[in-house]
Amino acid sequence: MITLRTASVAAALVVATAACGDDAISDRAPDLAPSDVTFLVSLGAVADFGATTDGGHGVLLPRERYDHVEALTRIDEPDALYENLDVVGVRLDPCFFEGTGDVICLPQVRLVMQPVFDEGGAPISRDATVHAFYDVPVGDVQRLADDLARLRVAHDGSVTISEHVAPEEATALVLPHVGADRLSRVTFVSVHASNEAWTFGGFDIIDGAVQDIIPPGVEDHAQHLTSTGGTERLDASILPPPEIEAEAALWLTELDREEMDADTEAEAIAGLERLLDPGAHNPGTVDCASCHMATTGLYHAQMAQGGATAVPGVYANSQNQRMLGFFDRDPAISPRVEAETLAVLEALDAL
Amino acid sequence: MWNVNRIGLASACAAFACVAFSASASAEAPSRWTCDEAMYEDGVCDCGCGAVDRDCTSPTFDGCERHACPEGAVPWEHSPESCMGSACGDGWVDEAAGEACDDFEALDSGGCNADCSAVNDGWICGERAEGCAPDPDVEEPDAGGDDAGGEADAAIGVDTSADDAATGGGGADAGGSETLSDDSGSDSGCAAAGSHGAPTAPLGVALGLLGLAAVTRRR
Numbered sequence: 001m002i003t004l005r006t007a008s009v010a011a012a013l014v015v016a017t018a019a020c021g022d023d024a025i026s027d028r029a030p031d032l033a034p035s036d037v038t039f040l041v042s043l044g045a046v047a048d049f050g051a052t053t054d055g056g057h058g059v060l061l062p063r064e065r066y067d068h069v070e071a072l073t074r075i076d077e078p079d080a081l082y083e084n085l086d087v088v089g090v091r092l093d094p095c096f097f098e099g100t101g102d103v104i105c106l107p108q109v110r111l112v113m114q115p116v117f118d119e120g121g122a123p124i125s126r127d128a129t130v131h132a133f134y135d136v137p138v139g140d141v142q143r144l145a146d147d148l149a150r151l152r153v154a155h156d157g158s159v160t161i162s163e164h165v166a167p168e169e170a171t172a173l174v175l176p177h178v179g180a181d182r183l184s185r186v187t188f189v190s191v192h193a194s195n196e197a198w199t200f201g202g203f204d205i206i207d208g209a210v211q212d213i214i215p216p217g218v219e220d221h222a223q224h225l226t227s228t229g230g231t232e233r234l235d236a237s238i239l240p241p242p243e244i245e246a247e248a249a250l251w252l253t254e255l256d257r258e259e260m261d262a263d264t265e266a267e268a269i270a271g272l273e274r275l276l277d278p279g280a281h282n283p284g285t286v287d288c289a290s291c292h293m294a295t296t297g298l299y300h301a302q303m304a305q306g307g308a309t310a311v312p313g314v315y316a317n318s319q320n321q322r323m324l325g326f327f328d329r330d331p332a333i334s335p336r337v338e339a340e341t342l343a344v345l346e347a348l349d350a351l
Numbered sequence: 352m353w354n355v356n357r358i359g360l361a362s363a364c365a366a367f368a369c370v371a372f373s374a375s376a377s378a379e380a381p382s383r384w385t386c387d388e389a390m391y392e393d394g395v396c397d398c399g400c401g402a403v404d405r406d407c408t409s410p411t412f413d414g415c416e417r418h419a420c421p422e423g424a425v426p427w428e429h430s431p432e433s434c435m436g437s438a439c440g441d442g443w444v445d446e447a448a449g450e451a452c453d454d455f456e457a458l459d460s461g462g463c464n465a466d467c468s469a470v471n472d473g474w475i476c477g478e479r480a481e482g483c484a485p486d487p488d489v490e491e492p493d494a495g496g497d498d499a500g501g502e503a504d505a506a507i508g509v510d511t512s513a514d515d516a517a518t519g520g521g522g523a524d525a526g527g528s529e530t531l532s533d534d535s536g537s538d539s540g541c542a543a544a545g546s547h548g549a550p551t552a553p554l555g556v557a558l559g560l561l562g563l564a565a566v567t568r569r570r
Contacts, residue, residue, distance in 0.1 A: 074440035075457045193440030193457060197427065224429040228436070239429050255383070 029146035033159035036148040037092040038341040043116050044123035045167040051085035057179030068210055072128035074193040086116040089324045094141045095347045098284025107138040109178055112325050125326040133185035134178040147173045161333050197226040200288040215287035217244035223289040227319045234300040234318040238289045245271040249290050252297055272298045276336040278343055292321040295334040386419045398426040399434045413480040439467035443480050452476035454483040
C-alpha cells in the first residue's frame with residue numbers, strides 16, 4: 001500500500017536521484033526482505049569491523065571524533081574502548097528524515113557499534129553504544145540492499161531482522177560505502193558505573209566541525225537516564241524531563257505511575273505506542289531517551305494490562321533500552337526498528 | 352535494585368548518613384520528601400530524600416552535604432534527591448562500602464585506584480562527590496594508566512586547609528561530613544521509620560558538620 005508518507009518519500013527520492021547523475025537506480029535483484037536493510041553482526045563474528053576499521057571512505061570512526069563522545073563506560077580504558085568498539089548492527093535507509101513538514105531525504109548507511117570484550121572465553125557487549133551515520137548516495141544504498149539480498153538468498157538466510165547468516169561477506173559489502181569522509185553524525189549512549197544509569201548525546205559533523213545535537217523538547221545536549229528496576233519492575237526517570245510525550249516519560253517512574261489517574265495513564269501508554277511508531281515520531285520530533293525507553297516501557301505496560309505482549313522478552317529487563325544491538329549477549333531488536341525497516345522497504349520499492 | 356523515589360527512613364538510618372537532629376521544623380517539606388521533616392531546608396543540603404532540598408544549590412550531587420540513601424546506595428549524580436546503587440566509578444565516595452576515593456572511573460589511572468580503595472600517589476581526593484585533583488605540592492602525580500579521568504579529576508574544589516571552619520550551609524566545597532555521632536543509639540533524625548539507630552561516628556566526622564575539611568591525602 002502506498003501511504004501518504006510513502007508517496008512523499010518516493011517524490012523526494014526521485015528528486016534526490018535526479019540530482020545525482022551517476023546514481024541511476026539499478027535493476028532490482030531479489031525482492032528485498034527486512035534483513036537486507038537491517039541486520040545484526042554476531043558478537044565477535046567478524047575480526048575487523050569496528051571503529052578502527054578502514055572503509056572505502058576512510059576509517060569508520062576517527063579517534064578525534066570518538067574522543068568527543070563521553071566515556072562509554074567507567075570501567076574500561078579509553079584506548080581499549082576504542083579498539084574494541086565493534087559494529088554490531090547495520091541499517092540502510094534511502095530516506096532518513098527528521099522533523100515535520102516536507103520530506104527531505106538523507107540517504108544513509110548507519111552502523112551501530114558497541115564495546116565488545118571477551119569474558120569467560122566468549123564475547124560480551126557493554127551496555128553502551130555509538131551510532132555512526134554515513135551519507136551515502138541513494139543509488140549506492142539501493143545497490144547495497146540488492147547485493148545483500150543476493151547474499152541472503154545465496155546463503156538461505158533469514159528474511160526477518162536477525163544476526164546475519166554470512167556476517168563476513170555482508171560486512172565486506174558494506175565497507176566500501178562508509179568511512180570518515182561520509183560520517184555526518186555520531187550519537188552515543190554511555191553507561192554509568194552502577195549499570196543503572198546512562199547518558200545520551202550526539203553531534204553532527206558539519207563542514208568538518210562538531211555541533212552538539214539538542215534533542216527535541218530537551219534544553220540540553222545531554223540526557224540522563226536511570227532505570228533501577230531490572231527484571232523486578234520498571235522504575236526509570238529521564239533528565240531533563242522531556243516535554244514531548246511527557247506523560248509517557250512520567251509513566252516510566254514507579255511513583256509517578258502509581259499516582260496517575262486512569263485517563264493520564266491511558267494517554268501515557270498511548271504515548272509509548274506513538275514513540276515506537278516511526279509514522280508518529282522521528283529523531284526530529286522526540287528526544288532520544290524517551291524513544292529508547294519506550295520499548296521496555298510498552299513491554300511492562302502491556303504485561304500489566306493483560307499479561308501478554310508482542311514486545312520481545314529481552315525487554316522484560318527494564319534496563320534494556322537498546323533499539324538494535326546486544327544486551328550483554330542477547331540480541332535486542334525493538335518493534336520500532338522493525339517498523340522503520342518496513343518503511344525503508346516501502347521507500348526502496350517506491351523507486 | 353533501589354527504588355529511587357522511596358527511601359524508607361528505617362533504611363536511611365542504617366547508613367552512616369543518618370542524622371540525629373533536634374532542631375525545630377523548618378519550611379514544610381514537599382509531598383515526596385522521605386526524610387525527617389526537620390531536615391528539609393535546615394541549612395544543610397540533604398540528598399536522597401525523594402525530593403529536592405531547597406538547601407541544595409547545585410543540580411548535581413556535588414552539592415550534597417548529607418544523604419539518606421539506604422546502605423549500598425548513594426545519591427544519583429544528575430538527580431541527587433534520588434538514589435542509585437553504589438559502585439566504584441560513580442563519582443561518590445561511599446565510605447560505608449570501603450571506598451577511600453572515587454574519581455568517576457574504576458581505573459587505575461587518575462587520582463583513585465581501580466577499586467576506589469586508595470588514592471594514587473600525588474593526588475588529593477575529597478569526600479562525597481569532590482573527585483580528585485593532582486596534589487599541587489607534588490611535581491609528577493602518579494599517572495597510573497591513561498589519565499582518563501582528567502576532566503573529572505580536575506573538577507573538584509577540595510579544601511586542603513585542615514583548620515578551615517567554613518559553615519555547613521554551603522556546597523561540597525565547605526567540606527565536612529554529613530554524619531553525626533549519636534552514642535545514645537537513638538535515631539531521632541529517623542524516628543518515624545524505625546529503630547536501626549545511628550551508627551557511632553568518629554569525632555572528626557562529627558566536627559565535619561561545622562565545616563572542617565577532611566581530606567584524604569597521599570604523598
